[in-house]
Amino acid sequence: MSETRFTDQHEWVTLDGDNATVGITKYAAEALGDVVFVELPQKGRKVGAGAEAAVVESVKAASEVYSPVGGEVSEANAALEAAPATVNDDPEGSGWFFKLKGVSAGDFAKLMTKDAYAEFVKGL
Amino acid sequence: MRYLPLSSDDRSAMLKKIGAPGIDALFADVPQAAVVPLSVFNLPDTQGELEVDRALSKLAARNVAAGAGPFFCGAGAYKHHVPSAVDHLIQRSEFLTSYTPYQPEIAQGTLQYLFEFQTQVALLTGMEVANASLYDGSTATAEAVMMAQRLTRRGKAILSGGLHPHYAETVETVAGLQGVIARAPVTPGSAEDLIALIDDETACVVVQSPDVFGLIRNLRPIAEAAHAKGALLIAVVTEIVSLGLLESPGAQGADIVAAEGQSIGNGLNFGGPYVGLFATREKFLRQMPGRLTGETADIEGRRGYVLTLSTREQHIRREKATSNICTNSGLCTLAFTIHLSLLGEEGFTRLARLNHAKASALADRLCAIAGVELVTPTFFNEFTLKLPKPAAPLVDALANKGVIAGVPASRLLPHDKSAANLLIVAATETCTDDDIAAFAGALKEVL
Amino acid sequence: MDIEANRRRVTAPGYHPPEELPTISGDRGLDHEEKLIFEIGRDGVTGVDLPQTQIAATRLGGQKRKGAIGLPGLSEPEVIRHYVRLSRKNYAIDAGLYPLGSCTMKHNPRLNEKMARLPGFGDLHPLAPRSTTQGALELISELMGWLTTLTGMPAVAMSPKAGAHGELCGLLAIRAAIAARGENRPRILVPESAHGTNPATAAFAGFTVDEVPAKPNGRVDAEALKAKLGPDVAAIMLTNPNTCGLFEGEVIEIAKAVHEAGAYFYCDGANFNAIAGRVRPGDLGIDAMHINLHKTFSTPHGGGGPGAGPVVLSAALAPFAPLPLLVAEGDGFKLVEDRDELPAGAQPFGRMSAFHGQMGMFVRALSYMLSHGRDGVRQASEDAVLSANYILASLKDVMSAPFGDGPCMHEALFDDSFLDGTGVTTLDFAKAMIDEGYHPMTMYFPLVVHGAMLIEPTESESRESLDRFIHVLREMALEAKAGKTARFDGAPRLAPRRRLDETAAARKPVLRWKRPELPQAAE
Structure with a gap:
């Protein structure tokens, strides 16, 4: 059964076994405005929890996307390169950034639950 | 003071509105210890236009302008004829006194000419994209090396010995922080073996063609060898007019072109301001330094232009920017674009042929003098001569005879003893038959 | 393709x-x-x-x-x-007030253009024989004299081609000075209100950047800055007057603390135009400062350049100035291009560009200085500060000035709190100025206030021009607050173009013209 958790840097991560999918939250996508470019990690790259893994850009801003959990990049969402607007249209679905394998459940357990993140965003 | 519109009555009324007893009150945050009286400055007081004009004209008159007589200096800056329309247009208030086009609704004039400029530079260099200019050719070369270091994640840059030594020093100073800068041996009149120097650590090879001695280089084999090792080829062009006659760097496989655009539209200005041209392949776009103008439409669907991909730049990316560059060479860019628009395909290619023809005629004439040899078997509008005596004192002796004969190689390579007798000579469309005869005659006298 | x-x-x-x-x-x-x-x-x-x-x-x-x-x-x-x-699609200073804060859009005297075009300057080759360029070298020497005298600094490096290039020059000199002491100091402190070029330059020069917060009064938090000083700090980069248009009153104490920690004080001189002729940066303990000749000394902005950014240096940094060096020789001058000919003590860190700097801009700047004289330079600074305060005093009741309790320097900073609840943003407000015939002010900079609007009128405006500008902004602010927001919605309407689609431009960049595809013949 998969579960989704969140970071205070506005990434979401869904864990399924030791595989994870990472993206940015609806809140982040709205704050950023129209996304014009996404730089994704190479397949096979090993990233640590909290490490810079991708970049997302709007016309006037650029933000790093940090990997909420450690693992090896198994896939990047190449569709975003041609259609960056997907990040705005469906940030927590088809607008995912990359997938990881070999993810430790320990990293995951430290992250915010959906409710905790919702509280966190309310406080901003 | 003629540039200050406020009268003393205005100043008093404004202070009253502000509620300040005097101008000093507005500087209240400045520590008293740091406020100095005017008498501290040992400088003159206000002067009228006439006096300033007189003082500066006097200084100008002590220099020998390139147009004052036979003139043959090149080595990175070239004397060309700039059509009268160019200077007239760039002095229009709307171009001269506007800022960087951050408000595109009221800066379409600047943005459109930058778009035209980017297109012209891409066409000339045979590359896919060009930026809206950098400071000059030397700083553009340093930026190109750093871009290659970022793209390849390698530090080593190999600089051809034919790269202008001042360019090489600029690269060492600026890009040397990111990796090793390896300078290949200087081989006037021939191409050194750059391919042997390329290894798996190499980010880029930097080759100037025509090189600082005027020799035309073949970039193709170097591009192939660099690419085979995962390195990039940076082509440097200091005389952009050469591309009217020579194969473009893009057609020869260059990955980045860094060039000096001064020859088109811009005067010699004793070294600046000039205009750095920077072009590359579309796949490297995101690592490009400097401003870019892109086409788009306004909310009524009308075509317009904006500065774009600014997330690469310092005002957004701050310490993660591709470069710290902010100001570019706006007005020099405009001069370039207007001059090239006036030339067009026909004018530009004729200009290039004329330059080569003048230089060829000059080389033939000078090499007919006993003891004078042509060092560079190939050249565009600049070549290197080997003289029977050290070149620097000869240049001074020729200057006394009214001939500005060129740049002694020793001025650029003071440590290279073999360069002592070499003279770098340029001839452009401005060179007349009389100039050539004067040079040959004077050279015979001083040898 | x-x-x-x-x-x-x-x-x-x-x-x-x-x-x-x-x-x-x-x-x-x-x-x-x-x-x-x-x-x-x-x-x-x-x-x-x-x-x-x-x-x-x-x-x-x-x-x-x-x-x-x-x-x-x-x-x-x-x-x-x-x-x-x-x-005709461009706005220009010659056509109207250009209130871009931190950019200093002042009048560009035409005498300066004429002087730069004298053949002895404009048509002079950088590598022409020394005997034929003495007048040009003397001009550079004279300009150096003005710059060092006005700043109270002993030396100046002339070759940097713009402000950011000057920053790089200053930091490379600092790097060389630290290396000469056999030390390693990788960190540079930069206030969060800094121009983007500051952190970009520090990173470019191989340093890591550590941000220093601002205090509620818009000044750098000197205590926080002092706490961050240590044996790994190479320098601080401070803009003074700062980007909020305020003088950093604790500058002398900050400089003292920086020097005691063995670090150097780089000052971003973008706002020197507020204090030239009244305050000498050398007296404030500054070690290096670039001077944007295109701001303080009126060389034209030209749609984004060319600029010029000479860097004045303290005695501690002067030996590390880059090549070429201008030295007096006999009754003339020479340019030292090579390490073998260095004057005693010189240890140049390298070379910033191929030749000796932006000569065309030097001529214009010296022409400006000679015209103004020391008294005119001081009067220009005072008028710039007076005009900014006049705007601040005339608008702060209808707009919101976060630091409006005291005087400002040469620019007046407003935030967007006066627009709260109106639905009008800083961008809308600024773009609506275009329909009133004005170029917008600097927006969303500095980053330390919300929805910043930074207005710099310069000394070039008459009182009538300032009053007209104030009137327009007052009316706009009052309309916004009264809920009459139609004019802000999608402004401008009366410009050569309306708002342009920057998102589309960035998503699918079209950066050059390409020949349209010819229709394919049917097979």
Whole structure:
């Protein structure tokens, strides 16, 4: 059964076994405005929890996307390169950034639950 | 003071509105210890236009302008004829006194000419994209090396010995922080073996063609060898007019072109301001330094232009920017674009042929003098001569005879003893038959 | 895109029929639509008459160009009309008040343009024999004298080509000075209100950047800054007057603490125009400061350059100034280009560019200085500060000035709290100024206040011009607050273009003109 958790840097991560999918939250996508470019990690790259893994850009801003959990990049969402607007249209679905394998459940357990993140965003 | 519109009555009324007893009150945050009286400055007081004009004209008159007589200096800056329309247009208030086009609704004039400029530079260099200019050719070369270091994640840059030594020093100073800068041996009149120097650590090879001695280089084999090792080829062009006659760097496989655009539209200005041209392949776009103008439409669907991909730049990316560059060479860019628009395909290619023809005629004439040899078997509008005596004192002796004969190689390579007798000579469309005869005659006298 | 396509003729040959041309209504009166030169030009036309020359290809080393470049052909009248029409789509200082804070859009005297074009300066080769360039070297020396005297600093490096290039020069000198002491100091402290070039330059010069917060009064938090000082700090980069338009009153104490920690004080001199002739940065303990000749000393901005950024240096940094060095020799001057000829003590860190700096800008700046004189330079600073305070005092009751309790320096900073609840943003407000005939002020900078609007009138405006500007901004602010927001919605309406789609431009970049695809013949 998969579960989704969140970071205070506005990434979401869904864990399924030791595989994870990472993206940015609806809140982040709205704050950023129209996304014009996404730089994704190479397949096979090993990233640590909290490490810079991708970049997302709007016309006037650029933000790093940090990997909420450690693992090896198994896939990047190449569709975003041609259609960056997907990040705005469906940030927590088809607008995912990359997938990881070999993810430790320990990293995951430290992250915010959906409710905790919702509280966190309310406080901003 | 003629540039200050406020009268003393205005100043008093404004202070009253502000509620300040005097101008000093507005500087209240400045520590008293740091406020100095005017008498501290040992400088003159206000002067009228006439006096300033007189003082500066006097200084100008002590220099020998390139147009004052036979003139043959090149080595990175070239004397060309700039059509009268160019200077007239760039002095229009709307171009001269506007800022960087951050408000595109009221800066379409600047943005459109930058778009035209980017297109012209891409066409000339045979590359896919060009930026809206950098400071000059030397700083553009340093930026190109750093871009290659970022793209390849390698530090080593190999600089051809034919790269202008001042360019090489600029690269060492600026890009040397990111990796090793390896300078290949200087081989006037021939191409050194750059391919042997390329290894798996190499980010880029930097080759100037025509090189600082005027020799035309073949970039193709170097591009192939660099690419085979995962390195990039940076082509440097200091005389952009050469591309009217020579194969473009893009057609020869260059990955980045860094060039000096001064020859088109811009005067010699004793070294600046000039205009750095920077072009590359579309796949490297995101690592490009400097401003870019892109086409788009306004909310009524009308075509317009904006500065774009600014997330690469310092005002957004701050310490993660591709470069710290902010100001570019706006007005020099405009001069370039207007001059090239006036030339067009026909004018530009004729200009290039004329330059080569003048230089060829000059080389033939000078090499007919006993003891004078042509060092560079190939050249565009600049070549290197080997003289029977050290070149620097000869240049001074020729200057006394009214001939500005060129740049002694020793001025650029003071440590290279073999360069002592070499003279770098340029001839452009401005060179007349009389100039050539004067040079040959004077050279015979001083040898 | 293939390179082969570049070599094909890109202009459609021949005459363009009138139906391709814009309609009269599309041109909106005198606001002519203008195509690109590539769409106007055609084969067989040129704007420069040059002879056809026969050449032998023997000296070209087999590198002769094989295809056409693709440049369009236009006659001189077409080129002039094209660029004149383009010029009319631009705003300019000559046409109106240009209140861009931190950019200093002051009057550009035309005498300066004339002087820079004297053949002895404009037509002088950088490597011409020394005996033929003495007047130019003396001019540089005289300008150096003005810069060092006005700043109270002992030395100046002239070769940096713009402000950011000057920052790099200053930091490289600091790097060299630290290396000469056998130390390693990787960190640079930068206030969060800094220009973006500061952190970018620090990173570019190989340092890591540590941000220092601002205090609620808009000044750098000196205590926080002191706490961050340590043996790994190379320098601080501080703008003074700062980007909020405020003087950093604790500057002398900050400099003292920095020096005690063994670090250097870099000052971003972008705002020197507020204090020139009254305050000498050298007296404040500054070690290096670039001077934007295109701001303080009126060399024209030219649509984004060229600039010039000489860097004044303290005695501690002066030995590390880059090549070339200008030195007196006999009764003239010479440029030292090489390490073998260095004067005693000089240890240049390297070279910033091929030649000796922005000579064309030097001539203009010196022409400005000689015209103003020391008294005029001081008066200009005072008038700039007076005009900014006049604007602040006249607008702070209807707009919101976060630091409006005290005087400002040469620019007045407002935030967007006066627009709270109106639905109007800083961007809307600024763009609506265009419909009133003004260039917008600097927006969303500095980052330390919300929705920043930074207004710098400079000393070049008459009282009547300032009053008119104030009147317009007051009316706009009052309308916004009264809920009359129609004029802000989608402004501007009365400009050559309305708001442009920057998102589309960035998503699918079109950075050059390409020849339209010709229709394919049916097979």
